[in-house]
Amino acid sequence: MKILIRNGQIYDVKKGLFIEADILIEDKKIKKIEKDLDVRESLKLIDADGKKVFPGFIDAHSHIGMWTDTTNGNDANECTHPITPHMRAIDGVNPRDKSFNEIKSAGFTTVMVTPGSGNLIAGQASILKTHGNTIKDMLVKDYSALKLAFGENPKSVYGPREQSPSSRMAISGMIREEFKKAVLYIEMMEKEKTSKDIYWEIYRPVIEKQIPLKIHAHRGDDILSAIRICEEFGFRYTLDHFTEGHLIFDEIKNKDIPVLLGPPFMVKSKRELINGSSEAVRVLNEKGFKISMTSDHPFSNARYLSSFLGLMVKDGLDYNEAIKMLTINPAKAMDIENRIGSIECGKDADLVIYNGDPLEIRTNVVTTIINGEIAYSRN
Numbered sequence: 001m002k003i004l005i006r007n008g009q010i011y012d013v014k015k016g017l018f019i020e021a022d023i024l025i026e027d028k029k030i031k032k033i034e035k036d037l038d039v040r041e042s043l044k045l046i047d048a049d050g051k052k053v054f055p056g057f058i059d060a061h062s063h064i065g066m067w068t069d070t071t072n073g074n075d076a077n078e079c080t081h082p083i084t085p086h087m088r089a090i091d092g093v094n095p096r097d098k099s100f101n102e103i104k105s106a107g108f109t110t111v112m113v114t115p116g117s118g119n120l121i122a123g124q125a126s127i128l129k130t131h132g133n134t135i136k137d138m139l140v141k142d143y144s145a146l147k148l149a150f151g152e153n154p155k156s157v158y159g160p161r162e163q164s165p166s167s168r169m170a171i172s173g174m175i176r177e178e179f180k181k182a183v184l185y186i187e188m189m190e191k192e193k194t195s196k197d198i199y200w201e202i203y204r205p206v207i208e209k210q211i212p213l214k215i216h217a218h219r220g221d222d223i224l225s226a227i228r229i230c231e232e233f234g235f236r237y238t239l240d241h242f243t244e245g246h247l248i249f250d251e252i253k254n255k256d257i258p259v260l261l262g263p264p265f266m267v268k269s270k271r272e273l274i275n276g277s278s279e280a281v282r283v284l285n286e287k288g289f290k291i292s293m294t295s296d297h298p299f300s301n302a303r304y305l306s307s308f309l310g311l312m313v314k315d316g317l318d319y320n321e322a323i324k325m326l327t328i329n330p331a332k333a334m335d336i337e338n339r340i341g342s343i344e345c346g347k348d349a350d351l352v353i354y355n356g357d358p359l360e361i362r363t364n365v366v367t368t369i370i371n372g373e374i375a376y377s378r379n
Contacts (some may be wrong), residue, residue, distance in 0.1 A: 056109025085367030087123030
C-alpha cells in the first residue's frame with residue numbers, strides 16, 4: 001500500500017523540533033519527506049493538517065501476549081529450573097492478546113517481549129511489531145537479547161523449595177559458572193571443530209557481542225553485581241528497572257549503559273522497590289544516561305507511559321528527552337535504530353498521527369501506521 005500523509009507537523013527527535021512536510025510511504029518504508037510532494041499515482045491520502053506526526057513509540061521491556069494480567073495467564077516464567085536460556089519469548093506470545101490493540105491505539109508500534117524474572121537466565125527476548133495476525137507477521141527479530149534476573153524474584157521462586165538460588169551469592173555464583181562453561185565451549189569449538197551443541201550455542205551471540213544481556217535488577221548492589229559479571233566476561237548489556245540506579249551514580253557515572261526504567265506508578269510490593277522514585281527519570285537524564293521508559297506489562301500498560309512522561313516534563317524533564325525515551329533511545333538499546341525510532345527516509349513506516357501533544361493526557365491518537373499499513377484509526 002502507498003500512503004501519502006499531507007501537511008503534517010512532523011517531529012524530528014534528533015533535532016527536537018517540528019517541520020511541516022508531507023510523507024510518502026511505499027513498500028513498508030518511508031520513501032520521501034518533502035513539502036508539497038507532487039504525487040499523481042493512486043494511493044491512500046491522509047490529511048494531517050493541524051495534526052502532529054511522531055515516530056511510533058517503543059516499549060523495550062514487556063511481557064505483552066505472554067502474561068495477560070498479574071494473576072493468571074502467565075506464560076512468561078518457566079520456573080522448573082533456574083537456568084533456561086533455551087526458552088524463547090515468541091513461543092509464549094499470544095498475538096490476539098487484546099493488549100496489543102490497546103497499545104497500538106496509544107501509539108506504540110514496537111515492543112521487546114521478554115521472559116519473566118523468575119529464573120537467573122530466563123530465556124530469549126524478541127522484538128515484535130504490535131500489529132499482525134501471527135507472530136510471523138509481527139516478528140522483527142526472534143533472538144534480540146538474553147534475559148537475566150538478579151535480586152528477590154529468583155530467590156522467592158527457588159528459596160522456599162530449598163533449592164538454589166536462595167541467596168544473592170548463589171545468584172551471582174550460578175550465573176558466573178554458567179557463563180564460564182559457555183565460554184569454555186566456544187573456545188573448544190574453535191580449537192577442535194567438534195559437532196555443535198544446540199544448548200551451548202545459545203550463548204554464542206552473547207559471547208561474540210552480537211546481542212546484549214537484558215538484566216532485571218532493582219537494588220543498587222544487584223545492579224553492581226550484574227555490572228561486575230558483564231565486565232568480567234566482556235558482555236554487552238542493558239540494565240532494566242534500575243530502581244536504585246540514582247543512588248549509585250558515583251559508581252557507574254563513567255559507564256555507557258543503556259538504562260530501561262520502569263514500570264512507572266510502581267506499587268512498592270517488594271523490599272527492593274522501597275527506594276524507587278519518579279524523580280530518578282529526571283536525575284539520571286541530567287547525569288547523561290540514555291534512558292528508555294518501559295511498561296513491564298502487565299505490571300503497567302504502555303499506554304500510560306506518555307502520560308507519565310508528561311508529568312515528568314511538568315516537573316522539569318526536557319521535552320525532547322522525554323520523547324527520546326519512547327523512540328530513538330529504546331531503538332538504540334534494542335540495536336534497531338537503523339529501522340525505527342525516528343522519522344527518516346528508508347526507515348520502517350511506523351508513524352502515529354495525533355490531534356495534539358502526545359504527552360498531554362487529553363490528546364488522542366488519530367491514526368497508527370505500522371509497516372506501512374493503517375493499524376488503527378480513531379475514525
